[in-house]
Amino acid sequence: MIATRLRQRRATTAPVQGTPSRPKVVVVGAGFAGLAAVEELAKFTADVTLVDRHNFATFQPLLYQVATAGLNPGDVAFPIRTVIRSMARTKFEQGELASVDAERKFIVLEDGRTLDYDYLILGVGATANYFGIAGAREYSHAIYTLDEALDVRNHLFRQFEQAVAHGVRDGALTFVVVGGGATGVELAGAIAELAHKALYTDYTSLNPDDVKVILIEQQSRLLEAFHEELSEYARRELRTRGVTVLLEETVEALEPGVILLHSGREIQNGLVLWAAGVAVPAVVGRLGLPTGRGGRLMVGGDLRVIGSEHIFAVGDTALASDLSGNPLPQLAQPAIQGGRHAALQICALAKGETTYPFRYRDKGTMATIGRRAAVAEVGHGIRLSGTPAWLAWLGLHVVTLLGSRNKASVMINWTWHYISWGKGPRVILGG
Ligand SMILES: Cc1cc2nc3c(=O)[nH]c(=O)nc-3n(C[C@H](O)[C@H](O)[C@H](O)COP(=O)(O)OP(=O)(O)OC[C@H]3O[C@@H](n4cnc5c(N)ncnc54)[C@H](O)[C@@H]3O)c2cc1C
Known part of the structure; x- marks a missing residue:
């Protein structure tokens, strides 16, 4: 109990100096985590740019039914522009993340486009781990x-x-x-x-x-x-x-x-x-950010990437832990809850408040x-x-x-x- 409280206190950080009250937020990845973050940010005064390599969100848990002819592809894909249609300050850019300049606060997409941010949320999901097995x-x-x-x-x-x-x-x-x-x-x-x-x-x-x-x-x-x-x-x-x-x-x-x-x-x-x-997509390992088990980005209690005041990592990409320090599973619920949490922390920081730790509720x-x-x-x-x-x-x-x-x-x-x-x-x- 005491250890838990200490951990919570350590994860709570002071407001970040110079955060604008209407921050520019870039969210990379329109999966469970990214979309949850964007929905939460839309309730708040922030200018949000959502980036994904596809122009649709994929419902991964039912992909196997597409593969086995149980469902049609369109049943598990949803256009991102439709998701954000009612979000006045949110825009979408289709593109693939190539790198992050954490110092100067911008990201670069594969086609060379750059996007500035005050806060960045990374939620690029996961991919297969072959453990180096030949073939x-x-x-x-x-x-x-x-x-x-x-x-x-x-x-x-x-x-x-x-x-x-x-x-x-x-x-x-x-x-x-x-x-x-x-x-x-x-x-x-x-x-x-x-x-x-x-x-x-x-x-x-x-x-x-x-x-x-x-x-x-x-x-x-x-x-x-x-x-x-x-x-x-x-x-x-x-x-x-x-x-x-x-x-x-x-x-x-x-x-x-x-x-x-x-x-x-x-x-x-x-x-x-x-x-x-x-495993996480290869690009994650090239971002120059700290990674841990499975190549996932290491985050603090409030889901900010260790050593970065302005970058959050969420969902499958992040190595977030429960209050006992166990890594959270790479599942939809931790992604949704983590995405929301990161958005709420950005809102708190923009209001000059402190962040607070993520508590995963296992449903x-x-x-x-x-x-x-x-x-x-x-x-x-x-x-x-x-x-x-x-x-x-x-x-x-x-x-x-x-x-x-x-x-x-x-x-x-x-x-x-x-x-x-x-x-x-x-x-x-x-x-
Ligand atoms: C086959 C399968 C079945 C599953 N079944 C279940 C289940 O039954 N229950 C459950 O809870 N979980 C299940 N999961 C896990 C669950 O789908 C994931 O935990 C969840 O999708 C993670 O959400 P996320 O937002 O982190 O990533 P994702 O939902 O994967 O979203 C990541 C997004 O990032 C985008 N992206 C990736 N790389 C880039 C890039 N370089 N630039 C721009 N965009 C990029 C992708 O296009 C994608 O839209 C399953 C996963 C799979 C693969």
């Missing part, structure tokens, strides 16, 4: 962007079409997911559901027994962040859906069409999905496995699995989606998916 980057797919999700969808359906045309060769219908966390479990469950349902309806000449979905996890259980009971439930449910779960297996290397495991096992495959680890964690199967931990030791967890998962995702059109579209798609046993957009785009 992992080249011969696997990760799903962090809409393009990547569509790439996976194209690849999956090309495998089916090729199998119809030329027969099932060299494990062409073996789909391997690496990483048994929430993303890996969701992907494995969705691919298994898609593969088996699609074969029965659309690819009737293929034998369902030729499809294999393998989930590889190096720990002794899936969903390490959840209670053991829920891990076991997830494993059982995946098995029922035809997924082979390999625990305590480590990936040694990837070669074209083959994944090599530490145990000596080699798996010929048609697709490897990488859900094994999270629980969920993961879905497939139709009527999910797990959820919702605080106070309450654990759910099966249909109640699945309904909670569906409800939460619809509520969190941006835009009424997207919410309605996702609900219609899910209902259709449920009734029709998954006849989604099974199309190969781009030839």
